[in-house]
Amino acid sequence: MTVSAFSEATEAQLLPRVIRLGPNLYGAAFTLMKLIPARHILRTAADRGEIGPGTLVAETTSGTFGLALAMQTALMRRELVLVSDPVLDANLRRRLADLGTRIVICETPAEVGGYQESRLRALDRVLAEHPDSFCPRQYSNPDNPSSYVIVAEHLTRVLGAVDCVIGPVGSGGSMCGTVRALRSAGFDAHAIGVDTPGSVLFGQADGHRELRGLGNSLMPENLDHRVFDEVHWCTPAETYAATRDLHREHALFQGPTSGAAYQVARWWAAANPDARCVVLLPDEGYRYQETVYDDHWLAGRGVDRPPPLEEPVEVTDPARTIHRWSRFPWGRRSYSEVADPLPATVR
Structure with missing residues (x-):
């Protein structure tokens, strides 16, 4: 049989549900974005x-x-x-x-x-x-970011203009592909990448990363730093709390990468009430029922009572690791314009 003969099951799960999370904030909630x-x-x-x-x-x-x-x-x-x-x-x-x-x-x-x-x-x-x-090589294959054109088209069909996109960054595919497609369509969308301490993606030294699906130890070729207006780093405790908030407040049962993006998005949307914002929520929470959604697991790791955070700390040097929510104005610059040296690249 041909490839297309077997495409129906995954095709039915491709596009996200677009859900209003606030006056000017919408969630693009995927079953499985990848x-x-x-x-x-x-x-x-x-x-x-x-x-x-x-x-x-x-x-x-x-x-x-x-x-x-x-x-x-x-x-x-x-x-x-x-x-x-x-x-x-x-x-x-x-x-x-x-x-x-x-x-x-x-x-x-x-x-x-x-x-x-x-x-x-x-x-x-x-x-x-x-x-x-x-080998699909998601980190270097240009077909990864180019595949997200359908997400940009879907968002504009549902919402019209999109002023800001917030999303987690791992391979660089989803954020770079979606934002580039929006800008090519005439929407000068503000792009906010969400990373975690210990990730090399935006200038920090490689270190321990508890959060998976967020950040990287090597630099993906598909990550185009010039797409991003700002970068936020979220810690595990903050991310877990935001993931649970997303569930309690909006009944969206998503994974921790979604929680990290939601934490940043609700702050930025509130600070920019005239901007129509979309936050990418990559996958559902079923893999995390015994971890992020388990109070005993959180308590055992000492992350069941993270301090309430109303806004991030702004840093002047992206290489500076702060073990709490922080942000840096990247300004659509290349990596070499902001940080040095370039880390090893994923082949």
Whole structure:
């Protein structure tokens, strides 16, 4: 069968629900946002002849991009190998296995680049062992950001003008792709990237990152820093609290990357009441029922009572790590114009 014959299940889950969260704030709530690039990358590769009937698909991931690939390759009847690390949670492992995915776990981080680098090396070995293979390479494949044109089109159909987009940054695909498409359509949207301390994406040193799906240890090629007007860094405790607020206040059961983006968005929207704001909420909360949505888990980590924060601390140097919510006016500049040196890049 053709690729298109198996597209219906994921196609039905692609576009987000657009939900009003405040007078000028709207949430773009996805079931699984990573389905957008996974589906587009695989379909485009198949159209180009890069994926044939016996082609193995292999990628490195520790989160929702892997699930999106597993869903799509199951429908395409293609074999999938995912290279990950010990942070891959048991519930996700079970779902991936049920979809027929083979999982390779890297137990030891590399001295430079941590688990991200060790996973890339293991991925190279998998690809070398399978001559008929395809790697989506979400961090460097330009088909990742370009896939989000449909999100920008959807937002403008529903809302008309969009003045500001707030969203988490990992590979750079969703924010860069959505904002560039909006600006190409004539909307000069203000772009706010949401990161976390210990991530190299916007100038900080590589360090421990508890939050997954947010930030990175290596620099993705798909991250275009010139898209962003400002950057915010959110800590785990603040993010967990905001995730629960999103659920209690709006009955939106989303994951912690959504919570981090919501924390920033409600502050910025309130401070800019004349701007129509959209916050990207990437995935639902079912993976986090035993963590973020468990009061005992939060209490055990000492993050059940984070201090109330009404606004971020503004920093003058993005390399300065503050272990509370902070922001920096990036000003649509390249990385080299703001920070130095450029970290190692994801291949």
